[in-house]
Amino acid sequence: MIKLKNTATKKLEEFKPINPNEVKIYSCGxxxxxxxxxxxxxxxxYWDLLTRTMKLxxxxxxxxxxxxxxxxxxxxxxxxxxxxxxxxxxxxxxVWEIAEYYIDDFIKNYKLLNLLLPDKFCRATxxxxxxxKSVQTMIDKNYTYETEDGIYFDTSKFPEYANFARLDLEGLxxxxxxxxxSEKKNVSDFAVWKFIKPGEKHAMRWDFLNRPGYPGWHLECxxxxxxxxxxxxxxHTGGIDHIPIHHTxxxxxxxxxTEKPLAKYWLHCNFITIDNExxxxxxxxxxxxxxxxxxxxxxxxxxxxxxxxxYSGTRNFSFSDLEAVKNRRKNWRNKIxxxxxxxxxxxxxxxxxxxxxxxxxxxxxxxxxxLNSASAFALIDQLPETTSKSIWEFIDELFGxxxxxxxxxxxxxxxxxxxxxxxxxxxxxxxxSDELRSKLENTGISVKDTPNGQIWxxx
Numbered sequence: 419m420i421k422l423k424n425t426a427t428k429k430l431e432e433f434k435p436i437n438p439n440e441v442k443i444y445s446c447g448x449x450x451x452x453x454x455x456x457x458x459x460x461x462x463x464y465w466d467l468l469t470r471t472m473k474l475x476x477x478x479x480x481x482x483x484x485x486x487x488x489x490x491x492x493x494x495x496x497x498x499x500x501x502x503x504x505x506x507x508x509x510x511x512x513v514w515e516i517a518e519y520y521i522d523d524f525i526k527n528y529k530l531l532n533l534l535l536p537d538k539f540c541r542a543t544x545x546x547x548x549x550x551k552s553v554q555t556m557i558d559k560n561y562t563y564e565t566e567d568g569i570y571f572d573t574s575k576f577p578e579y580a581n582f583a584r585l586d587l588e589g590l591x592x593x594x595x596x597x598x599x600s601e602k603k604n605v606s607d608f609a610v611w612k613f614i615k616p617g618e619k620h621a622m623r624w625d626f627l628n629r630p631g632y633p634g635w636h637l638e639c640x641x642x643x644x645x646x647x648x649x650x651x652x653x654h655t656g657g658i659d660h661i662p663i664h665h666t667x668x669x670x671x672x673x674x675x676t677e678k679p680l681a682k683y684w685l686h687c688n689f690i691t692i693d694n695e696x697x698x699x700x701x702x703x704x705x706x707x708x709x710x711x712x713x714x715x716x717x718x719x720x721x722x723x724x725x726x727x728x729y730s731g732t733r734n735f736s737f738s739d740l741e742a743v744k745n746r747r748k749n750w751r752n753k754i755x756x757x758x759x760x761x762x763x764x765x766x767x768x769x770x771x772x773x774x775x776x777x778x779x780x781x782x783x784x785x786x787x788x789l790n791s792a793s794a795f796a797l798i799d800q801l802p803e804t805t806s807k808s809i810w811e812f813i814d815e816l817f818g819x820x821x822x823x824x825x826x827x828x829x830x831x832x833x834x835x836x837x838x839x840x841x842x843x844x845x846x847x848x849x850x851s852d853e854l855r856s857k858l859e860n861t862g863i864s865v866k867d868t869p870n871g872q873i874w875x876x877x
Contacts, residue, residue: 420475420786422653423730425661425684426582430788435652436682441477442647443469444681446639446656446664447539449486450520451505455704456720456735457690457697459531463721464687464729464789465655466533470816471785481536482646485524487517487543488622489612490635495663496568496599496609500632503620513621517541527707530717532818538646542638545645546624549633552641552675553611553626561674562610565601568631569611573604576670580606582684583662608667609634636667640675654681658688687729694734705735713737718820719744725791725817746799750821752875754810756803759873777801778812785816828874832861839865840872 420433435441445465448454462483472479490501505520506513525539553569556562561575573579573587580587587606613631614620623630633641643651649672656665665684672680689696692703707717723743727733777797784794798813807822814821828836839854855865863874 420471421788422683422685423788425686426681431683433683435477436650439476439478441472441479441653442651443472443479443481443653443655444639444643444647444651445481445483445536446654446660447483447485448520448524449490449501450517450524451490451501452520453706454520454524454527455697455706456710459527459707459720460690460724460733461655461657461687461729462528462533463531463724465685466531466818467725467729467785467789467791467816468653468655468685469534470818471782471789474782474816475786480647481534482538482540482642483536484638484642485517485521485539485541486635486638487513487521487541489542489633489638496612496634500620500622502622506621517543527717530707531721532718532820534818540642540646542633542642543622545638545641546633548641548645549611549637550624550626552637552644552671553633556610556671556674559674561671563603564627565599566613567599567601567615568609568613568634569627570602570607571610571667571671571674573606573608573670576673578673579666579670582669583666585662585666608636608663610637610671636664636671639664639668640672640680643672643680644675649676649678649680651681653683653685655685655687658686661686685729688732690724691732691734692736710740715740715744718824719747722747722817722819725819726795728792729789746795747819747821748876750798750810751824753801753803753805754807754821755875756873757805757807757810774806774808777805777809781813781816791817828863829861832858832863832874835861836865836872836874843867843872 421430422433423429424431443465445462448458469479469481488500488502502513502516506516509516511519521539521541528535553562556571557569562569562571564570579585585606587604611626611631611633613629614623620632622632624632643649654665669680672678691697692705695701695703697703707720710717710720719740723735723740724733726743726746780797781794784790784797787793794816801809810822813819835854835858839851839858842848842851842854858865858874859877862877864877865872865874
């Protein structure tokens with residue numbers, strides 16, 4: 419049984435799919451105007467675990483991730499410059515060049531993290547015609563009104579608007595800025611389509627209602643879900659910062675478009691902080707996966723650090739903690755290396771093994787409890803060196819940590835040195851044996867002698 423903490427109800431609930439054997443998942447993707455930092459990638463690691471968990475519980479998963487290449491304004495609401503336009507101006511490139519470059523970079527790192535590819539990455543600009551139809555539907559149903567700068571959703575027409583995020587609409591109204599858009603009927607109203615003013619520079623523009631413009635940021639998710647998955651979907655994922663505005667607005671406009679709920683379950687991950695501060699350019703505490711690689715850490719080290727906690731908990735990143743996780747992963751790889759060396763045998767010569775079915779069930783049950791990978795990792799730490807390869811294959815299938823692919827491999831040079839050392843031991847040439855041990859340590863593996871012969875381990 420899978421249990422998930424549903425943001426919509428604030429309760430831990432048993433997961434029951436809308437259709438018996440299929441699970442539809444939508445994950446809010448990146449705005450592709452710059453490099454994604456390690457905090458950004460944490461969410462995709464969590465939702466990769468969600469997808470893998472569903473698959474190992476026997477569900478067919480259909481998953482979509484959007485790529486925002488238009489409409490996301492610097493305020494995250496309806497004010498400011500489009501982030502794509504800002505990024506293009508900063509780098510002296512076109513918005514289309516910026517989008518292509520950072521989409522490629524995101525997908526490259528997505529693959530380096532060994533994350534399962536979604537059924538489709540959906541670029542917002544590929545759904546403009548569908549966006550127009552969505553807006554026209556809301557206009558026809560009298561959910562919107564027009565202002566000088568766009569088409570706005572009238573949140574007073576959707577009485578449940580405040581429910582999802584438990585919003586205090588009166589408090590929002592009282593705290594509205596002095597320069598609050600006087601044409602907006604309610605402080606919570608939001609743009610579903612923005613008009614481009616005469617003389618305003620905006621490279622991405624499409625004609626709608628006889629005026630050039632572009633879709634509001636929130637619209638793309640509703641439109642993509644409507645076309646690619648259909649409402650309602652089983653699970654919608656994102657960061658906790660999306661709850662009060664972005665996802666609240668998605669829910670409202672989707673109901674206006676379809677008269678159906680958007681999703682049955684909502685999952686939101688917490689922030690990754692550094693030195694207990696939010697990751698931001700102004701603080702200079704942004705790290706990319708490439709930055710970690712320059713310090714000697716692989717994408718799998720970072721992925722394992724993320725999964726060492728829980729998606730809903732607060733996480734504070736430090737290089738000392740990352741180093742500890744790197745060593746933890748190395749210990750797991752060393753256990754796998756023992757299997758490949760076949761040094762541990764029963765009296766009858768057969769390989770020693772733990773109870774596979776029982777242990778796999780324990781690990782999966784831990785993760786089935788609201789994706790609690792931290793509890794599962796504690797169980798894996800207890801695995802003896804006699805564990806079968808099958809269990810490690812299951813662990814890799816569930817967490818995607820490339821433990822097996824990264825583990826049994828040693829170089830031709832190391833293989834040769836190990837053979838020479840074995841021969842030296844057999845000839846009782848211990849001076850040469852010690853010399854070869856030092857050479858092996860310089861290549862990254864240690865050697866110890868056991869009643870079953872020499873075995874090597876990663877350092």
